[in-house]
Amino acid sequence: MPNLHQQYIDGEWTDSDGETFTSENPATGDTLGEFQRATTREVDEAVAAADAAFEEWRSLSRIDRAEYLWDIYHELRDRHQELGEAVTRECGKEISEGKADVTEAWHMVEWAAGDARHPKGDVVPSEIPAKDAYMRRNPRGVTACITPWNFPVAIPFWHMAVALVEGNTVVWKPAEQTPLCGQIIAEMFDDVGVPDGVFNLLQGHGDAGAAMVEDDRVDTVLFTGSAEVGHQIAETVAADSSKRAACEMGGKNAVVVTDEADLDIAVHAAVMSSFKTTGQRCVSSERLVVHTDVYDEFKQRFVEVAERVAVGDPLDESTFMGPLVEDAHVEKVTSYNDLARTEGVDVLVDRTELPDEEIPDGHENGHWVGPFVYEADPDEPLRCTHEEVFGPHVALLEYEGDIERAVEIQNDTDYGLAGAIVSEDYRQINYYRDHAEVGLAYANLPCIGAEVQLPFGGVKKSGNGYPSAREVIEAVTDRTAWTVNNGEGIEMAQGLSADINTRDD
Numbered sequence: 001m002p003n004l005h006q007q008y009i010d011g012e013w014t015d016s017d018g019e020t021f022t023s024e025n026p027a028t029g030d031t032l033g034e035f036q037r038a039t040t041r042e043v044d045e046a047v048a049a050a051d052a053a054f055e056e057w058r059s060l061s062r063i064d065r066a067e068y069l070w071d072i073y074h075e076l077r078d079r080h081q082e083l084g085e086a087v088t089r090e091c092g093k094e095i096s097e098g099k100a101d102v103t104e105a106w107h108m109v110e111w112a113a114g115d116a117r118h119p120k121g122d123v124v125p126s127e128i129p130a131k132d133a134y135m136r137r138n139p140r141g142v143t144a145c146i147t148p149w150n151f152p153v154a155i156p157f158w159h160m161a162v163a164l165v166e167g168n169t170v171v172w173k174p175a176e177q178t179p180l181c182g183q184i185i186a187e188m189f190d191d192v193g194v195p196d197g198v199f200n201l202l203q204g205h206g207d208a209g210a211a212m213v214e215d216d217r218v219d220t221v222l223f224t225g226s227a228e229v230g231h232q233i234a235e236t237v238a239a240d241s242s243k244r245a246a247c248e249m250g251g252k253n254a255v256v257v258t259d260e261a262d263l264d265i266a267v268h269a270a271v272m273s274s275f276k277t278t279g280q281r282c283v284s285s286e287r288l289v290v291h292t293d294v295y296d297e298f299k300q301r302f303v304e305v306a307e308r309v310a311v312g313d314p315l316d317e318s319t320f321m322g323p324l325v326e327d328a329h330v331e332k333v334t335s336y337n338d339l340a341r342t343e344g345v346d347v348l349v350d351r352t353e354l355p356d357e358e359i360p361d362g363h364e365n366g367h368w369v370g371p372f373v374y375e376a377d378p379d380e381p382l383r384c385t386h387e388e389v390f391g392p393h394v395a396l397l398e399y400e401g402d403i404e405r406a407v408e409i410q411n412d413t414d415y416g417l418a419g420a421i422v423s424e425d426y427r428q429i430n431y432y433r434d435h436a437e438v439g440l441a442y443a444n445l446p447c448i449g450a451e452v453q454l455p456f457g458g459v460k461k462s463g464n465g466y467p468s469a470r471e472v473i474e475a476v477t478d479r480t481a482w483t484v485n486n487g488e489g490i491e492m493a494q495g496l497s498a499d500i501n502t503r504d505d
């Protein structure tokens, strides 16, 4: 059995007295590491360490704080291949995605650390010439970061890079499926000598996450993950007005293909949106809303790719789709594929169970599920076309009429994360732009692949905040509106008299 990995609390690798858990390679079933599971005691210690480190950390300049992040940036770049492979081994994404995850992480660090030297805050006018008015931001304190397994390097840095540069301290819990990536990142923080308590790692499950969220000393919660957990967090935080949360959750995202679409782009965008990361991105598309005029040709071309798209060893560069992350997820995706049948859809491609000859040698214990594609009526209130599956489970929804109808179908979901329109007609794109209820929108592109300089998050049930880049600054800082008098006496705005009238007798 490999080494037993510990928690990283207050600059020390720390034993916990809880149970242990293992990380598993989803493509082979091999054990990658054994990890101690944080109990409430370690949550308490980690939050206490972050709380105690806060005053000193916030008193450094933003530029000095960012210097630590630049060291991490170089580590991420220098160890690109090794880390990319670790991502692929632990979460099963094919290797170009594993490496892109690391690239996205250093982009985020670059954004946050580079931002440290940029002007912050606003200078605003005052009615009184002798007054200066401006906004200042102060860090809020301890930030709890709870991150998902599907971007095990990038998303932690969406949260942590900005939180740290802004002067907050961090307690981070990676997903229980990807603790090894968490371990490597914690080693980086240790190696670059971030002051004790500024960064703390807790390995564990939802109980540790819940204890972090509930702890009174935690000021801000940044969460990316499932809608179920995100809503619980939002509820807990809402009960305490001094706490804040930015949660980014799931989606039931759609690609709209109009009668004016370039079908080469449409098929390419739909395949990327639906099958990259084996459909396990919160931005993945499970609905393709296609105009009747181009429906037959689109369907034939999409189905042809879905039947042949390369599922297999994610470390092999010729693979397009790796495995699903774990057995429980295979069960979930399979049960939604079964549900779709029960709900009476027309199944076009069913690779739920891959035949033995498609499974690479040595990968018999992997969590293999291939594409499942079906046609459904957009007007039917089916569960399979409205609930997030988080897998390669895709509905083709044919529409007639104009762009208004397509957008009506796109918006027929409780979620509002990502969406794409494929069209050569700018009027259609503009209508979509003005009416699609999404936080991330794309034209003539897949609905995946956001870059870190844009906000990332959704509307409706997809989130209550944007836990990435500039928007994280909103979550992890409080603003103070300052007015400073440079005059000799006091003068007030709004014509308010500053005279102190007295009665003489």
Ligand code: UN1
Pocket (backbone or CB within 6 Å): 104, 148, 150, 151, 280, 281, 282, 283, 284, 447, 448, 449, 450, 451
């Ligand atoms: C996620 O799916 O959880 O936009 C995040 C993208 C990536 C991030 C996805 N940059 O596809």
